[in-house]
Amino acid sequence: KDGHFIMAAFYADSRKSSEIKGVLFLRINQFTGEVINQGSQELSTAMLTTVPADEEEDEDDDKESRKERKERKRLEKLQEDDGGISKTFMFREFIPTDDGGFIMLAEKNYTYTITTSTYNGRTWQTTSTTYEVYGDLLFVKISPVNNVEWMHRLPKRQELVIGGRSYAGSGFSIGSYVSSKPVTYSSIGSYYQPQHNNLLLFFNDHSKNDKVLNAGQKAKTMNRPSKANVNMLVIDSKTGNHKRSMIFSNEDETDAMPSTGQTIGKNFYMVCKKRGRAFSKSKIALAKLEVK
DSSP: OTTEEEEEEEEOSSTTOSEEOEEEEEEEETTTOOEEEEEEEEOOGGGSOBOOOOOOOOOOOTTOOHHHHHHHHHHHHHHSOSSSEETTEEEEEEEEOTTSOEEEEEEEEEEEEEEEEEEOSSOEEEEEEEEEEEEEEEEEEEOTTSOEEEEEEEOOOEEEEEEEEEEETTTEEEEEEEOOHHHHHSSOEEEEETTTTEEEEEEEEOTTOTTOOSBTOOOOOBOOGGGOEEEEEEEETTTOOEEEEEEEETTTTEEEEEEEEEEETTEEEEEEEEOOSTTSOOEEEEEEEEOO
C-alpha cells in the first residue's frame, strides 16, 4: 500500500526451539529502498481469547484403520502448542489497514507420513501414506507504532493425502501415487473490504465446525472436500471481532477451491470442480461471490 513493502519473519529463542517467540517486521519504500518503519513483537498464547475444548470424539474417515488412527493422534499431539505458538505456522498475507497498521495472517502447515506393514503368510507388504495438514489460522493486528492491538486464532484442520507408496518383500515397489488435492481444496482465500474495514476469509471446512471460532475449541477434520461446506469468516480489522457463516455446500456436485480465489473489482472469484459420474471427465466451473 502507498508504494510500501511489508516484510516479516517469525523468530525463536534458539534454532532448535519448536515454538515461535515473536515476529520481526519492517516497511520498505519500494522506489527508494528506504526503511520506513521496523519493529518486533513477542507473541504468546496468553494473548489469545480461548474457549474450553469440546470433548466430543472426532469423526475419522471410515477407511482409516485403528493403527493409522492411533499414529495420527500421536502426531497430532506432537504438533499441539503447549504454552507457545508452533513453528509450523507460515505467513499467508499482510493486509495494510487505513490507520497505517496491518493485519498479519498466518496458517499452520506441515506434512507427516504413516507407514504400516502387513504379513500375508508369505511376504511382508509395507505401505506409506503422506498427508498434508493446513491447520489453525492466526490473525494479528499490528498498529502503526508496532504494537499488537489484537490477536485471534481460529481452530481449523484440513487434512488430505498427497502421496503414497507400497512395497512388497525386500523393497520391490508395487505402486505409488501423488495427489494435488491440498493445493486446491485446502488453505484459504482472502478478500479485504476497505469500505467496511473487514477481512473476509473463505475455506472448506467440516459441516459441524460452524460454532468453532476461538482458540481452545476443537475443530473436526475436513478430509473429504465433497462433503465439506464453504465457509466465510468475517474479521473486523479495528476490533478483531469475527464471525463465520456457511456460504454453500460442496455436496451439491461442485467442489470449491477457495485457495485459488482472486479479487476482481468488488467481487471474489474461485475455481470449482464439477463432479460427474464415475469415470467421467471432471469439469471446471467458476464461482462469483458478490459481497456487499
